[in-house]
Amino acid sequence: MVRRVMTLVVALVLLIGLGVGSRFLPMPxxxxxxxxxxxxxxxxxxxxxxxxxxxxxxxxxxxxxxxxxxxxxxxxxxxxxxxxxxxxxxxxxxxxxxELLFPAGRxxxxxxxxxxxxxxxxxxxxxxxxxxxxGIGYEAVPVVGDTVEGLPAHGVAEPGDIVVAVDGVTVPTSFPQEDEEAAGSTAVVEMVGAHEPGDTVELTLERDGERLDVEMEVAENDGGPAVGIMLADDMDFPxxxxxxxxxxxxxxxxxxxxxxxxxxxxxxxxxxxxxxxxxxxxxxxxxxxxxxxxxxxxxxxxxxxxxxxxxxxxxxxxxxxxxxxxxxxxxxxxxxxxxxxxxxxxxxxxxxxxxx
The missing domain is CATH 3.30.230 (Ribosomal Protein S5; domain 2)
Incomplete structure (x- = not known):
């Protein structure tokens, strides 16, 4: 009988200790x-x-x-x-x-x-x-934010470059466009995407106020044509x-x-x-x-x-x-x-x- 009581007491003490300890246990x-x-x-x-x-x-x-x-x-x-x-x-x-909000290492x-x-x-x-x-118009100018290493534009286009034209065709920058046509960076993506991997595409870039034409071979990336330019629109609102x-x-x-x-x-x-x-x-x-x-x-x-x-x-x-x-x-x-x-x-x- 004494042994049983002692066992219950010890179990109770351990349970209380576990409860108190878990109160201070940090949870991820x-x-x-x-x-x-x-x-x-x-x-x-x-x-x-x-x-x-x-x-x-x-x-x-x-x-x-x-x-x-x-x-x-x-x-x-x-x-x-x-x-x-x-x-x-x-x-x-x-x-x-x-880790859903705070990934490891951040x-x-x-x-x-x-x-x-x-x-x-x-x-x-x-x-x-x-x-x-x-229906209020504004301007969206496509600007190079970065390039993807291993793709054709890397080392050719630079952050801050403005994409002025693709294959000699000026990139539209005014919104809204008639017939809901693309403009800005979306237009650049569509114009480059109209090529097949292996085609040559010419980009007209504006860098530090000067324009330069660069040619590159369109590569395949994630199953589609790409040159590896990451674009963002520099928007000018009225x-x-x-x-x-x-x-x-x-x-x-x-x-x-x-x-x-x-x-x-x-x-x-x-x-x-x-x-x-x-x-x-x-x-x-x-x-x-x-x-x-x-x-x-x-x-x-x-x-x-x-x-x-x-x-x-x-x-x-x-x-x-x-x-x-x-x-x-x-x-x-x-x-x-x-x-x-x-x-x-x-x-x-x-x-x-x-x-x-």
């Missing part, structure tokens, strides 16, 4: 929870989130809110066992391996810098998409768009930025007074891309009082897993045009909304 996981909701046509710390210069700007009722995910944990701030388990049991939070500072770059790019892309959707969101990073607010810019430039409200939230990347052509964390972002939107949640079609599968599913209307979006048409449906009450 992140916890994602509902984050900040910020109205792109409203204010942030007393200043407009979107400020327009060089054109008339308007204010309307309603909201077009971007939503974020708040992350806890990371290599420098490891979570304990009980925090991770508690989050795993919560309907509003998600647990994920920290510091939190490097990740933050990358997210800042993505945020800046998303704002530029949103401006281009919004102006394009409204209006100045300044977007201020503080320390928020990443590309997922692109769609809502584009809608916010359009609302600021439109005499009539896009929302008709409705409160809209959403998440999705955007490219200059207006294509909306999927993002992660939709479950938590929907909860953020619901808590902020949004009536509708616009989500990229690629992210639709995440919506049913959210604790806010059924509490907020989810609208499937593939392009900026889809979003504008959905807003018209909400504003007028005519037609039906695309659902996930």
């Amino acid at each position: 996981y992140l916890v994602a929870g509902p984050g900040l909701t910020l109205d792109t046509v409203g204010e942030n710390e007393g200043e407009p989130v979107i400020r327009i210069g060089g054109a008339e700007s308007y204010e309307h009722e309603g909201s077009l809110s971007m939503v974020t995910v708040q992350y806890a944990g990371g290599p420098q701030h490891r979570l304990d066992f009980f925090t991770v388990v508690s989050a795993w049991l919560s309907p509003n939070e998600a647990v994920m391996p920290e 510091t939190q500072e490097e990740v933050s810098e990358q997210q800042a770059v993505q945020m800046n790019d998303s704002q530029t892309n949103a401006t281009a998409a919004a102006l394009g959707e409204m 209006v100045d768009v300044e977007i201020t969101v503080g320390d928020i990073g990443g590309p997922s607010a692109g769609m809502m930025f584009a809608l916010g810019i359009m609302d600021r430039l439109s005499q009539e409200s896009l929302t008709g007074g409705a409160d809209i939230a959403g998440s999705g990347t955007i490219d200059p052509a207006g294509t909306v891309g999927g993002v992660s964390g939709i479950q938590q972002k929907m909860v953020s939107a619901q808590r902020a009082g949004a009536e509708y949640f616009f989500v990229a079609a690629e992210s639709c599968s995440q919506t049913t897993e959210s604790a806010a599913s059924g509490e907020i209307e989810v609208v499937r979006i593939e392009t900026l045009t889809d979003a504008v048409e959905a807003l018209e449906t909400i504003r007028t009450g005519e037609g039906s909304l695309p659902r996930c």
Whole structure:
């Protein structure tokens, strides 16, 4: 009997010790929870989130809110066992391996810098998409960002070179083009892509104010023709768009930025007074891309009082897993045009909304 009691006591002590020890055991996981909701046509710390210069700007009722995910944990701030388990049991939070956000060999500072770059790019892309959707022209000049080692352009083209022409044909740089033809870097890719591997292509480059013609043999890369030039568009807009969101990073607010810019430039409200939230990347052509964390972002939107949640079609599968599913209307979006048409449906009450 004494031996049995002693065994139970020892087991209990070990169990308590394990519980106490695990309380301080750092876990290599992140916890994602509902984050900040910020109205792109409203204010942030007393200043407009979107400020327009060089054109008339308007204010309307309603909201077009971007939503974020708040992350806890990371290599420098490891979570304990009980925090991770508690989050795993919560309907509003998600647990994920920290390498999804912090790949091996990268510091939190490097990740933050990358997210800042993505945020800046998303704002530029949103401006281009919004102006394009409204039929407002702008210039997009294709500039060499880098070249791929082992492909023909490496050592020939240099970062900062402007691609002026392909095979003597001037690269169009004005948006929008008639018949929706490509311009800028997209046009360069299409013009080079019209060749077969083994063909010779001539590029006219502008470097330090001087033009030079270079010929190279088209190679095959990833199953298609390529010369190994990584391009970015240097965009010149007829209006100045300044977007201020503080320390928020990443590309997922692109769609809502584009809608916010359009609302600021439109005499009539896009929302008709409705409160809209959403998440999705955007490219200059207006294509909306999927993002992660939709479950938590929907909860953020619901808590902020949004009536509708616009989500990229690629992210639709995440919506049913959210604790806010059924509490907020989810609208499937593939392009900026889809979003504008959905807003018209909400504003007028005519037609039906695309659902996930």
